[in-house]
Amino acid sequence: MSDAKLSEYKKQISDAADNIMGSGILGKSSHGNISARIPGTDTFLLTSVSNLKQITMDNIGLFDLDNNLLDGSVMPASAEIIPMHGIVYKMRPEAGGAVHTHAPRATAFAVAGVPIPPSYEPMVRFGMANGVPVTTYGPRGSQESVDLIEQAIDGKEQIRGLLLGNHGVLSFGKDVPDAVDAHKIIEECAEVILASYALGGPKEIPAAQRLAAQVIMQTFAAVGEQKA
Ligand SMILES: [Zn+2]
Numbered sequence: 001m002s003d004a005k006l007s008e009y010k011k012q013i014s015d016a017a018d019n020i021m022g023s024g025i026l027g028k029s030s031h032g033n034i035s036a037r038i039p040g041t042d043t044f045l046l047t048s049v050s051n052l053k054q055i056t057m058d059n060i061g062l063f064d065l066d067n068n069l070l071d072g073s074v075m076p077a078s079a080e081i082i083p084m085h086g087i088v089y090k091m092r093p094e095a096g097g098a099v100h101t102h103a104p105r106a107t108a109f110a111v112a113g114v115p116i117p118p119s120y121e122p123m124v125r126f127g128m129a130n131g132v133p134v135t136t137y138g139p140r141g142s143q144e145s146v147d148l149i150e151q152a153i154d155g156k157e158q159i160r161g162l163l164l165g166n167h168g169v170l171s172f173g174k175d176v177p178d179a180v181d182a183h184k185i186i187e188e189c190a191e192v193i194l195a196s197y198a199l200g201g202p203k204e205i206p207a208a209q210r211l212a213a214q215v216i217m218q219t220f221a222a223v224g225e226q227k228a
Pocket residue numbers: 031100101102167168
């Protein structure tokens with residue numbers, strides 16, 4: 001692993017922390033962690049502190065998929081969540097980035113044990129046509145919590161993240177910026193759907209229409225930029 005390669009992905013993580021902080025989606029504690037798979041390897045970088053305000057290029061560790069620390073350092077609170085990120089890369093070969101926070105509106109669904117329903121078009125367009133599932137509670141750092149994540153994403157299509165019961169949100173994507181985008185959409189969906197409960201509650205988009213929305217989006221994407 002070249003140092004330049006590691007630095008490139010550490011920079012992505014550091015930038016992602018700034019991006020998330022700037023987006024206003026975080027809870028007051030600024031708690032969160034971000035990881036990035038090194039492409040073409042079974043290794044990933046993970047923030048070694050639990051506060052997104054404190055992330056720098058120097059406090060990011062390198063791990064293998066068996067959760068062994070290969071380079072850098074990790075603080076105890078972050079060591080607890082290494083397997084939470086590792087399981088994503090084990091289960092989803094296409095995943096290149098993962099983000100965990102306690103974004104408060106999505107976490108409200110997690111605390112209530114309620115999945116986010118597919119009632120808001122942007123979540124469908126972002127590859128979450130079935131909404132966002134919620135797991136039951138597993139203590140942070142336990143094998144049980146990792147098993148629950150594995151069960152939630154195993155063999156599932158149309159999933160970009162999940163709600164960790166009584167805990168928070170975990171999103172993933174093809175790379176770190178993509179995982180950040182998924183995280184923001186999940187929090188935005190939660191905000192919109194929570195507001196809709198004051199107006200009679202969310203109405204699910206029919207399944208066929210969700211798929212139609214994705215096909216239309218792909219059709220326009222295939223055409224690419226149009227110029228007069
Ligand atoms: Zn957490």
